[in-house]
Amino acid sequence: MIRILVVTHPYAGNDGNINFELIRKAYDLSKGNSADVKILMMEKFSDELIQLYKRYGGKNFLIYEAEQELEYICYAELIAQVCRKYKPNLILYPGTELGKAIAATIATILHAALIADCIDIQPLNEDKYSFSRTAMNDSIIAKIRCVKDCIQMCTVKRNVFEAKEVCSIGEENIEFVLSDKAIQDNQVPEILETTENIKTVRDCQIENARIIFGIGRGVLKDDIKKVEDLARIFHAEIACTRIIVEEQIMDKSRQIGQSGKMVSPDIYVAFGISGASQHMVGLKNAKKIIAINRDKDAMICKYADYVFIADTHKFIACMYSDFVGD
Amino acid sequence: MINIILCVKVVLSSIVYKNNNIVDKYMLNPFDLYALEQVLEIKRTTECKITCLCMGKEEIKEALVQCKAMGADDIILLSDKKFAGADTYATVYVLAQALKNLDYDIVVCGKQAVDGExxxxxxxxxxxxxCICMGAISEIEVLEKNRVIVTQQKDNIKRKLACKLPIVMTYDDCTLKSPTINLMALKRAEKYQVTILKAQDLNLDTDKVGQQGSKTEVxxxxxxEYRKAEPILLQxxxxxxxxxxxxxxxxxxx
Known part of the structure; x- marks a missing residue:
């Protein structure tokens, strides 16, 4: 029997969506081969949370009651113990910083195959899966498989799989797990000081935005303010490509793509964006893409529903004077 | 003397600078360049030795000379045909085997490589x-023989942490600015011999390296293809x- 383990992000709070997405994906994967799916929770027992996870297809729960958030290494040791006992064929991790740290550690400890930032998982044969991710700066999606007889693991990007609710799933099974070895607390760093930065700008929510204006390298620095003003008028969020973040023009939280966020707007307006695959993968679920670009051979034109061939600077100026005023 | 090992990767310049005129085929991964700049800053005030450790083809040697010119003390290149086609699992194995033969107090890495990501x-x-890996470090405040005090920035929480050495740590940033390198330093660095180590120089199991040692394959x-129909084109x-x-x-x- 195929066994799937879903590692949930502990104390996810408002970011809990990634856990729903993983649980639902595991549920879908289990339908084809009636795999046994276990959901690992590493936080204080909460019936409320279990009921919530059940709505997305969770049925069998393994709970390690940690009273507080732990260092990644503690979670990794615990999961390694769970794996030795439970012997999963496939493990899904959230693509959060913590999830990635845990997964990379387990891959080494348990000699497992690990694929980072997956955008798709499909059954390949009886017990092997195919994992997709964008590859080396090319405009390609690579399909990756495990070639050794070992555990297959992947981290999954947020917002890739849809967190749809399932029909009633029946009574849940809950099993409490204990760590059978004292977690190496001598390795854990000593916290000398914690400060919370109060962010002056409100946290941006591009993941849930219905309209997004994307800014790429083709937009002049002085025009960004204008695009922001336009975005307000159309109730759009502002997002950007990686280069804009690297040049410190915008915050990382607004970056779309392989190393940024996945979004699913109804409309994405791409201002001066060339359309590298790393960026486009973040737009896989965008319903309509409008590209404004000087170059009709730009990659973005291959993805867009509307292609406006124009000088981005002039286009923004024109739009600005029409809708904002001079 | 504190031994810092900086793990670096050399990547194709075309991945970093698209469309621009590229002078050199290879360059240091921007995340690792940032890490190098940070540890060189520490070297100003703390007595330490910085060794850059890299795995890759021999032809990337020239890009590594830059590390020497910037102020790294030593450069080791792990280069062997057997290492080719490695996934992260096999890469980690080779780097770790090389590290085990070196004196290290702290292993520093960039956050990620721009090609593999x-x-x-x-x-x-x-x-x-x-040992443990401390990610998202914005600053090393104190570096001593047995202990390091770092600032870690995750989301909106900033923590000051004291860790017993050895640890592995990663910085949280990258830089696209080419470093200004003193011409004399560059000339001197060009005379420097990068240490090249092959599979036989390292104590390793060749079944675990390269493509053969990898757990995954593309x-x-x-x-x-995300678009359903031909676009509406206006110009x-x-x-x-x-x-x-x-x-x-x-x-x-x-």
Whole structure:
């Protein structure tokens, strides 16, 4: 029997969506081969949370009651113990910083195959899966498989799989797990000081935005303010490509793509964006893409529903004077 | 003397600078360049030795000379045909075996490589070296023989942490600015011999390296096709385009 383990992000709070997405994906994967799916929770027992996870297809729960958030290494040791006992064929991790740290550690400890930032998982044969991710700066999606007889693991990007609710799933099974070895607390760093930065700008929510204006390298620095003003008028969020973040023009939280966020707007307006695959993968679920670009051979034109061939600077100026005023 | 090992990767310049005129085929991964700049800053005030450790083809040697010119003390290149085609698992194994033969107090890495973008190697290394990996470090405040005090910035929480050495750590940033290198330093660095180590120089099991040692393989690659139909193309008529975009956005709003 195929066994799937879903590692949930502990104390996810408002970011809990990634856990729903993983649980639902595991549920879908289990339908084809009636795999046994276990959901690992590493936080204080909460019936409320279990009921919530059940709505997305969770049925069998393994709970390690940690009273507080732990260092990644503690979670990794615990999961390694769970794996030795439970012997999963496939493990899904959230693509959060913590999830990635845990997964990379387990891959080494348990000699497992690990694929980072997956955008798709499909059954390949009886017990092997195919994992997709964008590859080396090319405009390609690579399909990756495990070639050794070992555990297959992947981290999954947020917002890739849809967190749809399932029909009633029946009574849940809950099993409490204990760590059978004292977690190496001598390795854990000593916290000398914690400060919370109060962010002056409100946290941006591009993941849930219905309209997004994307800014790429083709937009002049002085025009960004204008695009922001336009975005307000159309109730759009502002997002950007990686280069804009690297040049410190915008915050990382607004970056779309392989190393940024996945979004699913109804409309994405791409201002001066060339359309590298790393960026486009973040737009896989965008319903309509409008590209404004000087170059009709730009990659973005291959993805867009509307292609406006124009000088981005002039286009923004024109739009600005029409809708904002001079 | 504190031994810092900086793990670096050399990547194709074309991945970093698209469309620009590229002078050199290879360059240091921007995340690792940032890490190098940071540790060189520490070297100003703390007595330490910086060794850059890299795995790759011999032809990337020239890009590594830059590290020497900037102020790194030593450069080791792990280069062997057997290492080719490695996934992160096999890469971690080779790097860890090389590290085990070196004196190290702290292993520093960039956050990730711009080509692979997995960020898995530092955590894998820490697991192989039986220590922890501290990610998202913005600053090393104190570096002593047995202890380091670092600032870690995760989301909106900033923590000052004291860790017993050895550890692996990663910085949280990268730089696209080419470093200004003193010409004399560059000339001197060009005379420097990069140490090249092959599989036989390292105490390793050759079944665990390169493609053969990898747990994963890319078995197909396809062009992503997200569009369902031919696009509606407009050009030249600015007013027409503006009115069209207004229609699309307004329909959604209404």
């Amino acid at each position: 997995t960020g898995q190697v530092p955590y894998g290394l820490a697991a192989r070296l039986n 078995y197909s690659s396809t062009k992503p 030249d008529e600015m007013e027409e385009m503006i009115s069209k975009i207004y229609d699309i956005l307004r329909i959604r709003k209404g």
